[in-house]
Amino acid sequence: MPLKVLFLNCTLKRSPQVSNTRALIDKAVSLYGELDIESEIVRVVDHNVMFGVSSNEGPDDEWPVILEKIKTCDILIIASPIWFGVRSAVAQLVIERLDGTYEESNPETGQFPLYGKVGGVLVTGNEDGAHNVAAHTLFNLTHLGCTIPPNVDSYWVGPAGPGPSYLEAGGERHLYTNKTVRYMVHNTAFFAKLLKENPIPINLNQLIEEAKKESD
DSSP states (O other), X not given: OOOEEXXXXXXXXXXXXXXXXXHHHHHHHHHHHHTTOEEEEEEGGGXXXXXXXXXXXXXXXXXXXXXXXXXXXXXXEEEEEEETTEEOHHHHHHHHHHGGGGGGOOTTTOOOTTTTOEEEEEEEESSSOHHHHHHHHHHHHHHTTOBOOSSOEEEEEOOSSSOOOTTTTTGGXXXXXXXXXXXXXXXXXXXXXXXXXXXXXXXXXXXHHHHHHTOO
């Protein structure tokens, strides 16, 4: 079966406002297309995603629809702008909602729903914070079960102080960003194919039982 990548655009701007983060996503979508990998983009802020740490926070919560897309993708890319040096509130909300997947582990293996999926991150913004956003987000994804290959963060950061963002500043022609987005696409694609053909066999339930025998 063909691979599928899901981008969660964690911009604070609702559609149809222009999103600089979306512009970098579009570049990655084009590159995945060259590898015959299908892409889907969800602008999280356009949906009624409620605060919480479960997979369903009530009848008006639209997170379950997004979560189902996450569960059926092979590659999950969290794309976030930088605000005050850290990831957006929407990206933080996404990670907090994913916490609920710990309670949905496979009854036989104990693996969480994000096991077998490959994670990556895209970041746009001004001043600094790209490394902070990437480091925290990639760590969160691996803790949730994603596999994190090498070089799966790509970002564009403007100069110090308020100023033009990715689109206004011509970030689409920035060599480092264009290089690293290719690293991300090809490394995530390779590992997604690898995991599809070789599912992770680790039985977490068995390991828990082993740990209990030598723990208080």
